[in-house]
Every structure is written in structure tokens, then in C-alpha cells.
Amino acid sequence: MSNPLPGQLNPSPRLLLGPGPSDAHPRVLSVMSTPLLGHLDPQFLAIMTETQEMLRQVYRTANPLTFPVSATGTAGMETCLVNLIEPGDKAVMCTAGYFGNRMVDIAGRCGAAVTVKEAPWGRTFDLDTLRDVLKAVRPKVLGIVHAETSTGAAQDISQLGRLCHEYGALLVTDCVTSLGCTPVELDAWEVDAAFSCSQKGLSCPPGMSPVSFSPRAVDALKARKTKVQSWYLDLTSIMAYWGGDRAYHHTAPITMVYALREGLRLVLEEGLEARWARHVRNHLALKAGLEALGMEYIAPEGARLPQLNAVRIPDGVDDVGGRKQLLAEFGIEIGGGLGDFKGKAWRIGIMGQNSRPGCVFQVLAALEVVLRGAGVKVGTGAGVAAAEKAYAA
Numbered sequence: 001m002s003n004p005l006p007g008q009l010n011p012s013p014r015l016l017l018g019p020g021p022s023d024a025h026p027r028v029l030s031v032m033s034t035p036l037l038g039h040l041d042p043q044f045l046a047i048m049t050e051t052q053e054m055l056r057q058v059y060r061t062a063n064p065l066t067f068p069v070s071a072t073g074t075a076g077m078e079t080c081l082v083n084l085i086e087p088g089d090k091a092v093m094c095t096a097g098y099f100g101n102r103m104v105d106i107a108g109r110c111g112a113a114v115t116v117k118e119a120p121w122g123r124t125f126d127l128d129t130l131r132d133v134l135k136a137v138r139p140k141v142l143g144i145v146h147a148e149t150s151t152g153a154a155q156d157i158s159q160l161g162r163l164c165h166e167y168g169a170l171l172v173t174d175c176v177t178s179l180g181c182t183p184v185e186l187d188a189w190e191v192d193a194a195f196s197c198s199q200k201g202l203s204c205p206p207g208m209s210p211v212s213f214s215p216r217a218v219d220a221l222k223a224r225k226t227k228v229q230s231w232y233l234d235l236t237s238i239m240a241y242w243g244g245d246r247a248y249h250h251t252a253p254i255t256m257v258y259a260l261r262e263g264l265r266l267v268l269e270e271g272l273e274a275r276w277a278r279h280v281r282n283h284l285a286l287k288a289g290l291e292a293l294g295m296e297y298i299a300p301e302g303a304r305l306p307q308l309n310a311v312r313i314p315d316g317v318d319d320v321g322g323r324k325q326l327l328a329e330f331g332i333e334i335g336g337g338l339g340d341f342k343g344k345a346w347r348i349g350i351m352g353q354n355s356r357p358g359c360v361f362q363v364l365a366a367l368e369v370v371l372r373g374a375g376v377k378v379g380t381g382a383g384v385a386a387a388e389k390a391y392a393a
């Protein structure tokens with residue numbers, strides 16, 4: 001006898017308040033059920049153009065080479081590094097967390113002579129430190145994470161592009177968790193290559209990685225002496241599809257492009273400044289609540305991501321048990337700690353459409369139940385009350 005057919009898909013309701021994926025907006029899910037177009041259909045080509053134009057606005061750039069890579073954020077990371085680095089090139093990779101380490105790994109696989117600049121997990125780099133390493137190494141590329149999702153730390157990169165250019169280096173930035181949540185200004189900040197994802201601040205499902213390359217980065221690409229070793233991610237040929245000619249390279253994931261287009265429409269309808277302010281407002285309320293429940297932030301004040309709240313788990317509370325209870329009893333997913341913070345931290349993401357009071361109050365109320373169940377002394381409604389007060393202020 002053959003096995004019975006699996007039942008119809010019917011996932012339990014969840015509120016995704018971890019480090020990603022974050023819930024997709026209902027309007028995004030709705031456009032995903034519209035019929036496919038061919039990837040060379042004139043209507044689809046127009047959709048591509050619209051998507052690229054909106055992506056430029058969201059990235060605050062005029063870079064012609066701005067498009068979504070057909071895969072998740074890590075593919076965007078790989079696209080940036082594999083296209084800009086040739087074997088033997090010098091690269092400086094800055095790491096203060098899990099995703100910085102991933103950049104180090106990929107740059108090494110590209111054959112770069114990598115100088116790893118480390119900071120303790122949860123901290124960020126100051127400009128003087130980076131100037132010293134640029135001066136000493138004179139790399140072709142400097143890579144850094146703008147929003148380090150593993151620690152909740154916000155790296156200021158606003159002056160870094162200019163500094164890199166003083167030393168002849170290209171600046172590559174990981175904007176996976178910042179785009180759609182906190183300011184990203186590629187042109188004003190002189191960023192040469194940036195990558196992001198669809199499933200965090202843009203409230204789409206995972207599957208697309210928006211990237212953007214400055215004219216300086218495109219020049220570096222054109223000056224390569226060797227072929228890009230990844231066929232799929234080779235911009236010199238992808239450019240023919242997402243650039244002028246719309247020539248076949250690979251079949252675009254049509255439905256995901258629909259989704260991204262709708263996600264970008266939502267961002268621009270709201271307005272970037274309004275969206276950034278909303279993320280700060282909800283963060284301040286969540287922060288007041290988490291602190292009232294006795295939880296401390298990992299990243300220092302002044303360098304915290306509003307969209308990713310990484311806090312220490314109170315003494316005596318079991319990491320995995322606590323998260324299991326949140327999921328089973330309340331349908332809420334939050335993230336555990338990575339690397340240095342494994343078992344010691346929880347990561348609460350309020351990104352994109354999930355950055356709203358309903359999510360803040362829900363997670364605080366549920367956390368209170370979990371903490372009290374684990375024997376932590378917390379006043380009834382303490383987290384929720386603190387958040388309410390923060391909203392009123």
C-alpha cells in the first residue's frame with residue numbers, strides 16, 4: 001500500500017516576531033495568487049521596470065544597476081562579493097556578529113586575501129578604527145553589516161563610503177535587516193554595493209534579494225581580468241536581463257517579483273520617513289515593556305536596531321522552553337541567540353508591517369506569562385503598562 005496523500009496544507013496561525021521571516025502583508029499575499037506572465041511578456045517587462053524604479057527610491061539611489069537577485073539575502077551577499085572580488089584581491093571584512101562572519105567566509109571563497117576586522121559581538125566599529133585598517137591594508141573592497149541581526153546592533157555607515165573612497169576601496173554593505181525599517185541612503189552615503197532581502201523589512205516572503213551597484217562598482221566589474229566564477233550570479237550576464245536588453249538569462253521568479261513590487265508599493269505609499277519613524281515609535285514601546293519585564297539589551301544604547309530587539313534572557317528562564325511555550329500557547333515566534341549569545345538571548349523582530357502596537361502588546365503580554373511561569377517575579381501587566389505609557393509620551 002502506498003502512503004496516504006499528505007493532507008491539504010493548513011499552517012497554524014503564527015505571528016512571526018523573530019529575526020525573519022517576518023509576516024508578509026496581506027496585499028503581498030494577494031498579488032501572489034494572480035496569474036503568471038511569461039518572463040519576457042511585455043507586461044512582465046513593464047513590471048520589472050516598475051519594480052526597479054521603486055527599488056531605487058527605497059534604496060535612495062540613482063544606480064541603474066539595481067534589481068532583485070532571484071534568491072534570498074545570502075545570494076545578494078554572494079552576488080556583491082563574487083562580482084567585485086577576483087582571486088588575490090585584498091578585502092577587509094568587518095565582523096561583530098554572525099552575518100559579518102558569513103561575509104568573511106564568502107570573501108575567502110572568492111579567493112580574496114581577507115583581513116578580518118573584529119569587534120566583540122553586539123558592538124560596532126568607529127570610523128577611526130576603520131580608517132586605520134583601510135590605511136594599513138589598502139583593500140579593493142571593505143564589507144560591513146549595517147544591521148547585525150544576530151546582536152541587534154546598528155552600525156553607522158553614513159560616513160564610511162567617503163572614507164573608503166579616500167583609500168580607493170569599494171564599500172559593500174549588508175542591508176538585509178535595515179531596508180524598509182531604518183534609513184538606507186546609498187547615494188548620500190556613497191555605498192558601492194548593497195544587498196537586502198524580501199522577508200524582513202519589506203514584508204514579503206523570502207526569495208528575492210534586492211541589490212544595487214554604484215557606477216564605481218560597475219567600473220570595477222568591467223575591469224575584471226577573470227570571469228566571475230558563479231554563472232548564476234554573474235552580473236555581466238544578468239545585466240542583459242535586468243539591464244537594457246531584457247535578454248533571457250534565467251527564468252525570473254515571476255510571483256516573487258509581483259510580491260516585491262507590492263511590498264515596495266506599500267513602503268512608498270507610507271513614505272520612507274514615516275516608516276522609519278513608525279519603527280522607532282514601536283521599538284521605544286517594546287523596549288519600555290521588555291525593560292519592565294527585567295530584560296536588558298545586548299547592544300549599547302545609541303547603537304540599537306529598532307526592528308530587532310536582542311535582549312538577555314532573565315536568569316532561571318530556559319531559552320528553548322520559553323520559546324516553545326510562546327509558539328505553542330500564543331502562536332508567537334521569536335528568535336533565540338546565535339553564536340556568543342546562544343541560550344542567552346532572545347531576538348524580537350518588529351519589522352515592516354509587524355512594527356505596530358498590536359504586535360508589541362501581544363508579545364509583551366505573552367512574555368509576561370512565560371516569565372512568571374518560570375518563576376520570575378514580574379508585576380501583573382507590567383510590560384504592557386510600560387509600553388502603553390511609552391506610546392502616550
Ligand SMILES: *Cc1c(COP(=O)(O)O)cnc(C)c1O
Nearest residue numbers: 072073074099147149176177197
Ligand atoms: C537574514 C540575514 C541575512 C541572510 O539572508 P537570507 O535571506 O536568510 O539568505 C544576511 N545578513 C543579515 C544581516 C541578515 O539578517
